[in-house]
Amino acid sequence: xxxxxxxxxxxxxxxxxxxxxxxxxxxxxxxxxxxxxxxxxxxxxxxxxxxxxxxxxxxxxxxxxxxxxxxxxxxxxxxxxxxxxxxxxxxxxxxxxx
Amino acid sequence: xxxxxxxxxxxxxxxxxxxxxxxxxxxxxxxxxxxxxxxxxxxxxxxxxxxxxxxxxxxxxxxxxxxxxxxxxxxxxxxxxxxxxxxxxxxxxxxxxxxxxxxxxxxxxxxxxxxxxxxxxxxxxxxxxxxxxxxxxxxxxxxxxxxxxxxxxxxxxxxxxxxxxxxxxxxxxxxxxxxxxxxxxxxxxxxxxxxxxxxxxxxxxxxxxxxxxxxxxxxxxxxxxxxxxxxxxxxxxxxxxxxxxxxxxxxxxxxxxxxxxxxxxxxxxxxxxxxxxxxxxxxxxxxxxxxxxxxxxxxxxxxxxxxxxxxxxxxxxxxxxxxxxxxxxxxxxxxxxxxxxxxxxxxxxxxxxxxxxxxxxxxxxxxxxxxxxxxxxxxxxxxxxxxxxxxxxxxxxxxxxxxxxxxxxxxxxxxxxxxxxxxxxxxxxxxxxxxxxxxxxxxxxxxxxxxxxxxxxxxxxxxxxxxxxxxxxxxxxxxxxxxx
Numbered sequence: 001x002x003x004x005x006x007x008x009x010x011x012x013x014x015x016x017x018x019x020x021x022x023x024x025x026x027x028x029x030x031x032x033x034x035x036x037x038x039x040x041x042x043x044x045x046x047x048x049x050x051x052x053x054x055x056x057x058x059x060x061x062x063x064x065x066x067x068x069x070x071x072x073x074x075x076x077x078x079x080x081x082x083x084x085x086x087x088x089x090x091x092x093x094x095x096x097x098x
Numbered sequence: 099x100x101x102x103x104x105x106x107x108x109x110x111x112x113x114x115x116x117x118x119x120x121x122x123x124x125x126x127x128x129x130x131x132x133x134x135x136x137x138x139x140x141x142x143x144x145x146x147x148x149x150x151x152x153x154x155x156x157x158x159x160x161x162x163x164x165x166x167x168x169x170x171x172x173x174x175x176x177x178x179x180x181x182x183x184x185x186x187x188x189x190x191x192x193x194x195x196x197x198x199x200x201x202x203x204x205x206x207x208x209x210x211x212x213x214x215x216x217x218x219x220x221x222x223x224x225x226x227x228x229x230x231x232x233x234x235x236x237x238x239x240x241x242x243x244x245x246x247x248x249x250x251x252x253x254x255x256x257x258x259x260x261x262x263x264x265x266x267x268x269x270x271x272x273x274x275x276x277x278x279x280x281x282x283x284x285x286x287x288x289x290x291x292x293x294x295x296x297x298x299x300x301x302x303x304x305x306x307x308x309x310x311x312x313x314x315x316x317x318x319x320x321x322x323x324x325x326x327x328x329x330x331x332x333x334x335x336x337x338x339x340x341x342x343x344x345x346x347x348x349x350x351x352x353x354x355x356x357x358x359x360x361x362x363x364x365x366x367x368x369x370x371x372x373x374x375x376x377x378x379x380x381x382x383x384x385x386x387x388x389x390x391x392x393x394x395x396x397x398x399x400x401x402x403x404x405x406x407x408x409x410x411x412x413x414x415x416x417x418x419x420x421x422x423x424x425x426x427x428x429x430x431x432x433x434x435x436x437x438x439x440x441x442x443x444x445x446x447x448x449x450x451x452x453x454x455x456x457x458x459x460x461x462x463x464x465x466x467x468x469x470x471x472x473x474x475x476x477x478x479x480x481x482x483x484x485x486x487x488x489x490x491x492x493x494x495x496x497x498x499x500x501x502x503x504x505x506x507x508x509x510x511x512x513x514x515x516x517x518x519x520x521x522x523x524x525x526x527x528x529x530x531x532x533x534x535x536x537x538x539x540x541x542x543x544x545x546x547x548x549x550x551x552x553x554x555x556x557x558x559x560x561x562x563x564x565x566x567x568x569x570x571x572x573x574x575x576x577x578x579x580x581x582x
Contacts, residue, residue, distance in 0.1 A: 019367060021182070062173075062380025068116050068154030071123025072138075079137045079242075089133045090239035093184050096231065 009040050102298045102336065104329035105306060106264050107256035108321075110271060111249050112281050113227060113289040114158045119246035120226045121149030121192065128243035129287065141226075141246035143188030148375050151176075155224065155248035156199075156379070157389065158280040162250060163200030163222045164390045165278055170200050172381050176224070176373040184240055185228035193225035193251075195370040199379075205254075206398050207270045208416070210262035217267050218255035225249045250280075256295065256306065261322035261329070268292055268318055273397055277422045285316050292321050297342075298332040307332070308342040312349055312356055324349040328356050400425045408432050408440040417448045423463035430471035435478055442478045450492050454499045469498050477505040485509065489562040523556070523564055523572045530555045531576060541577055549577060 013033045017024050024032065073079075076089060085092040119126050122140035139147035163170055174197040178190040200222040208214050227247040232239040252271065258264045272283035272290055282289045292315045297307035310328060315321045328347070335342055347356040395403075397419050404415035418428040428447055435443045451474065455465035477495060480486045486494060486509060494508050501508075530552060531538050541548040556569045 015367070019369075061377075063151055063377040065153035065156065066118075066123070066150040068118050068152050069123060070118045070125045073124045073136050074138050074142075076132070076135050079134050079142060087237070087239060089135075090232070090241055091134070091184075093238050093240060095236060096184055096233065096238040 009044060011036065011040065099330060099333045101301055102329075102333040103301050103303075104259060104325065104333075105256045105297050105299065106258035106260075106325055107295040108254045108258070108264060108267060109293040109295070110252045110268070111227075111291045111293075112162075112252060112275060112283070114155045114248035114250055115279065115281050116152055116154045116158070116248055118152060120152050120155055120224070120248040121246055122147075124246065126247045128247065131243050133239075133241035133243060136243040137245070141187075142242055143186070149192060149373075151376065151379065152248060156381075158248075158278075159199055159222065159224050159250050160381070160386060160389050161278055161393065162252075162275065162280050163203065164386075165274060165393055165396055166200075166203035166205060166219055166222065166252075168200040168203030168219060168222060170381065170386050171197055172383055172386065173197075173378055174199055174381075175378040176376045177370045178373050179225075180369045184238060185231055185245070187229070187242065187245065191225060191228065192373055192376070193370075194223035195368075198223035205267060205270050205274070207263060207266040209260070209266055212412075215257070215263070217257045217263075220253040220255055222250055222252045225251060256297075261325035264294065264325050265318045265322040268321055270397075273421065277394065277397060285318070288316065291316060294321060294325060296325055296328050296332070298329055298336060300336075307336070308344050310342070310344070310356075311346045313346055313359070315349055320349055320351060323351075323354055324356055327354060331356065394422065397425075400429075404428070408444075410440060410444050414441075414444045414448065418444060421463070423466050427466040427471055431474045434472040434475035436475075439475070439478055439482065442482065443475060446474055446478055446495070450495050454496065468502075469495065473498060473504050480505050480509065484565065487562060487565065493562075520568060520572050523560075523569050524576070526556055526559050526564070527569070527572050527576045530559060530573075531580070538577070538580065542581055549573065552577075 013024075013029055013036070016036075017029070017032075080086045080089070080091065083091050114120075116126050118124060119136075119141055122138050124136045124138050124141055125131070126136075128136055140149055160170055174194065176192050177195045179193045179195065180190040182189060198221040201220070203219040203222075204216040205219065206214055206216050227244050227249050229240050229242045229245040232241070254267065258267055268285075268290075272285070275281040275283040275290070284290065285292075294312045294315060295309045296312065297309040299305065299307045310332065312324045312328060315324055327349075332342060346359045348359050349356055400419045401412075401415040404410045404418055405412060410418070419425045424447075428444070431443050431447065432440050451465075451469065454468070455461060458465065461468070474495075477486075477491055477498065480494075481488060481491045486505070491505075494505050497503065497508050498505060534552060534555060537548040537551050541552070553566075553570055553573055556573060557564050557566065560569075
């Protein structure tokens with residue numbers, strides 16, 4: 001990090017930890033807050049690079065499209081092979097509530 | 099609700115009718131398929147699998163956007179919408195956020211009050227459907243067959259002011275989707291799903307109130323019911339000075355009430371960013387214009403044609419444009435029958451012919467080939483020139499429907515043509531009078547209404563084939579002779 005890096009964009013470490021399902025101690029919170037702040041400051045600095053006009057996804061001819069043709073799917077046994085748990089052809093996970 | 103106004107906006111998710119999924123070649127017709135048999139590394143989100151967009155899904159979305167009067171963005175891109183829930187194997191949904199495929203446009207709806215309004219549209223974007231979850235108390239089961247099926251999300255402006263108007267919007271949208279052939283629009287199958295945003299404000303207020311979202315309404319009646327119930331609830335809260343907290347609610351069809359699901363303290367943090375696995379979607383301007391040129395005449399234009407060129411009423415025009423096959427059939431029949439016969443032809447279609455079609459729902463649009471338009475026009479002409487009575491013509495139509503024969507042929511084959519000769523009817527009238535001496539005596543005694551019964555008996559004796567006016571005349575004369 002250079003001393004001239006622009007200030008880090010604001011973020012809420014607790015909200016990010018909740019989204020990432022992380023249970024942080026007070027010490028970890030401070031450590032990650034500082035580290036993430038550095039990362040974001042660096043990215044903010046990149047934004048200042050003179051790359052000219054362009055959309056968020058650059059220029060170019062565009063994505064190659066696929067004809068609407070049905071191809072083979074996986075055999076179900078193969079699709080389920082690496083599942084942690086299955087039941088009657090379904091993937092099975094702990095009970096979920098929205 | 100007195101003194102309050104309800105403000106409604108609707109987000110619909112529409113499954114696009116394609117053979118394969120949005121980003122892979124797995125079959126998209128998952129109805130009836132065994133669970134997890136239409137899956138591959140792409141739609142299961144296995145590491146390293148790369149998506150390739152389905153050209154037909156993009157074409158369908160562009161067609162829909164154009165039909166809605168929206169503006170197509172010639173250069174757009176897909177984005178990742180990140181959230182953790184087992185219905186997404188990848189941990190994100192490929193969607194569009196910053197640059198939707200289409201913006202603006204509107205949809206004309208006719209509210210319950212018969213007034214036409216245009217509901218403005220905010221955006222239409224492409225995304226993929228999620229896996230189907232089956233919840234049990236001790237586990238959740240996942241079927242990824244639906245995962246990756248192409249979806250359009252169509253977001254309206256908050257332009258609706260009642261449950262009826264919301265319902266009319268959804269009906270008009272479904273009609274258009276089916277008209278264009280881009281979706282089945284079947285709400286009961288989940289091919290068209292509605293999330294409703296609703297708020298209330300005092301009449302005259304211009305700012306929007308705090309909004310409540312009611313998710314996954316799967317019928318027109320549910321959308322209307324949920325809005326009406328929620329509007330009452332919110333107005334009551336506002337009346338009592340209670341604070342409305344932005345939240346998501348569900349609709350319980352059984353109790354016909356909404357219930358709390360979750361409170362939204364802030365906008366969901368989906369951490370959208372451009373999908374790095376997909377270069378931007380670039381659409382050629384000429385290709386977009388070709389799609390615009392290929393649009394069929396849309397329901398509103400077809401309705402206008404029926405009222406202006408064929409002099410039908412708004413109601414008749416609405417009924418005859420319920421779907422594209424019906425509209426095409428109606429115009430063909432109107433052309434075959436010629437000017438002057440349009441009201442009669444409209445009546446034959448929306449009455450007896452719809453009744454026959456409704457009795458055989460499995461036919462679907464195939465009903466239009468059961469009685470060809472020119473054959474219906476011939477039938478209408480035989481009624482107009484007095485060859486057939488209306489009631490006989492109904493039977494003839496049924497026979498046309500089941501045998502494919504023409505009206506004139508059926509009429510000639512049996513004693514179905516109208517009996518209008520006074521000699522033939524005179525014999526029938528004499529028989530009826532002889533068989534019913536009591537009503538005859540009543541009539542002679544001054545009870546005028548007895549003649550209606552006798553006329554009914556004459557019609558019955560002729561199987562409805564008597565010309566009613568001639569029969570009445572013959573009957574009146576026969577009765578008068580008895581008085582003299």
